Structure formats: C-alpha cells, structure tokens
Amino acid sequence: MNTLFLFNFGSSVAAVTIGLAGLIVSLFLRRIQKWSKNFFVIMFAILWVYAWSNVLFLYTSQPGSTFHLHAVKIFYFTASLSSSSLMPMVLLFISHQIKVNRDGYSPPLLKAALRLDAIVWGLYIFLLCLAQITKYLYEFTPDNQLVKGPFYQILMLPALVILIINILVLILSRSYLRKDQRIGLWLFVLFPLAGVILQIVFFGMMFIVLSSSLAAYILFTFIVKDSVKEHTKNIEQIADQKMSLLTLQMRPHFICNTLLSIYYLCDADTEKAKHVIKNYTEYLRKNFTAMSKDTLVPFENELEHTRAYLEVEKVRFEGQFNVEFDTPNTSFVIPSLTLQPLVENSVKHGVDPEADPVDITVRTLKKDGDNIIIVEDTGTGGGKSDGEGTHVAFENIKTRIELMCNGSISLEPREGGGTRVTVTIPQA
Secondary structure, rough: OOOOHHHHHHHHHHHHHHHHHHHHHHHHHHOOOHHHHOOOHHHHHHHHHHHHHHHHHHHHHHOOOOOOOOHHHHHHHHHHHHHHHHHHHHHHHHHHHHHHHOOOOOOOHHHHHHHHHHHHHHHHHHHHOOOOOOOOOEEOOOOOOEEEOOHHHHHHHHHHHHHHHHHHHHHHOOOOHHHHHHHHHHHHHHHHHHHHHHHOOOEEEEHHHHHHHHHHHHHHHHHHHHHHHHHHHHHHHHHHHHHHHHHHHHHHHHHHHHHHHHHHHHHHOOOHHHHHHHHHHHHHHHHHHHHOOOOEHHHHHHHHHHHHHHHHHHEEEEEEEEEEOOOOOOOOEEEEHHHHHHHHHHHHHOOOOOOOEEEEEEEEEOOOOOEEEEEEEOOOOOOOOOOHHHHHHHHHHHHHHHHHHOOEEEEEEEOOEEEEEEEEEEOO
16 A cells, blocks of 8 residues: 555545544534534535545555446545535525524525525536546546546536635625634635645645545534524523513512502401412512523413412402413423513503403413414503513513524404414424
C-alpha cells in the first residue's frame, strides 16, 4: 500500500468516525429545535454514507483488486451522489433559519435561489446517471481503476454553480442570520472549498472527504451553541414575562376588594367567610408557586387555580356570572398562569351589573393529536383585549405558550356575542 492510498483511506475512515459521532450526538441532543435536529440527523447520515462509500471504493479499487467491477462502480456512484446531496442543504438551512428569525418571512431572492439550486442539483444527478452508460465523463478499466473522460470537468460544473449560489446567498442573507449561524454556515461552505483547492494542488489526495466532514461538525457545533444561547435567552424572557404577569395578578384593588368582602362576610356569614379565605389562600399559594417554577405544569393544576379564583370572585360578583367546566381531556401540560388569567379576563370584561348574568365556559378537547383549551363567555368583551393590563397579560401568555410548548392562542368574538379564546397545545 502506497502513501497516497493510506492518506485517502485514513481520511475516509476519519470522516466515517466524524459522521457517526455527529449522528449519535444529534439523535440524543435535546436543547435544539426539532427541525434543526432532524436536519443534522439527515446531514450526518448522508455524510456517513458518503464516507463509508469512499472507504469501500478505495478498498475495492486497489490495483490487483479481485472485487467485481460493478461493486466498484456502485461505491463510486454512491459516494458521488451522497456528497452532492450535502451541497443544497446549505440553502435549506438558511431558508429555515431566516423564517424562524423573521417570524415566517422568506426573501423572494432566497426562494429563487432554492429553485435554482434544485435545478442544478437535478442536472448533476442526470449527468451522474449518464456517466453510467457513456465513457465521456468517466469510466473504469477492467482492473477497477477510475479514468476521467474528455468531458469530466462538465460533471464538476453543477457543484461549482451550487457553491457560488451558496456564497452569494450567504452574503445577501447576513443581516437575517445570527452571528453563530453566520460563522457556522460560512465555515460549512469554505472548508469543502479549501478541500477542493488542496485536492487540485495535490492531485489524487482526497482532502474533500475530510474537509466536508469537519465542516459539517463545525456547523453543528456553532448551531448548537446558538441554540443554547437562544434557549437561555428564552428562559430569561419567560421569567420576565411571568413576573410581569404576576404583578398584574397581584393588583392592589383586587386584594383590597377581596379582603373587604371577607371582612363583611365575617359578621354576615362566618362559614362563607371561611370558605372564601380558604379559596383566596389557595389562589395566592398557586401564584407564589408559579413564581418558583419555570417548567410546564399539569393542566389539572391550572384548573384548581382557576376554580379557587372563581370561588373568590363569586362573592364579589354574586349572581352576575355562571361557570361551566367541560374538561374531559386533562392529560397534558401547559405553562403556569395560563388558564386562570384567561378566565379572569372573561370575568373582568364580561360581567356587567346592568346586564344579564354572564355564562363562562371552559372546555378541553383533543383534535388531530393536539390538546385544545377553549374559554368563552357571553359577556360584553367582544373578542378584544382592551386595556393595557389585559393586552399585556394576553401577549404574555401568548409568548410563553409559543416559547415553552410551541403552542398557539387566538382571541376572537363569539358568535351571538361575547369572546372566545382558543389555546392549542401540541402533544408532547
């Protein structure tokens, strides 16, 4: 075995190790977006196939090899196809990250670049397939040796075009990407480019295999680093949002009115006063517990909190509202302080002493695998989050639902009058 073979074989084996390590880490990594995780699983799987195909191709194409020529052709074809699959993945990743960073926005130029990338990649696959039935691009000798054809360079043109497209898109998209994303993507593009240049200078040495593997792992490292930063930022944002909501929850007039109601009940109805004190204490306890938890809580906990709150409000607004719970589906988790503020909004903006009693309904159901919470009332709110406090509370809940469980919330007028709030929590 000569030095060139040992270098190429060693580089391919190193690439196999990197691909396998990346695949295992990406499979079990948690603090990363689901889309990004799937992206890296697919990328490292392709990389692993690419590296293994190179190992097998090098081993079977040695001078004097007794392996069948068709096996050598298959290994070379698989290596070429899998390596080409890595190139368009850059734009896919950029497109997704821009949508995430810009709330679904995708620049028209990027869409055009994606289409062009797909066309050029399709052209490469066509040429690669054409090479299997013609000798103009490349061929194999009877002793399993690869020989370039007169138009071999044409086979390299699609890869060059895709590389140029990737570089141009990276330059034009720099303002849409975060710092670590930009660095990782640039290295993912430039490392293989450096490998190609070295491979041209030192003909026969397969730098591209090792450089592609290192580039993929470096991109993975920078994206994980970026995800950890965003995760930490989200945790801080959730904590700030929760404190803001708790401040709204502990508003002075609510506390004073409740204590005054209890004060008058102590003489009028002692047992009822005790009942209100118990529920008010439970309500406060749930609020204080929420301050110490950054995790999701069982929906049943939120129901208990809401019921305690409503028992207190029934004393203040006696006979002015009715509540119905229809919650057969409770086996899921949500951010703390989600349901109670929504029901409180129905009481606060729906109850009118001069109008008929308000009917408030809390329902849960399962739809297409998602957990749905519906809070609706027949009051005068009209589907609007009027008032600074209510608007802040609604936006607060919306942000925490999106960040903590990838859910959504909508507020709309109810048919026949009143308000309907729908919360969708994807099944974990």
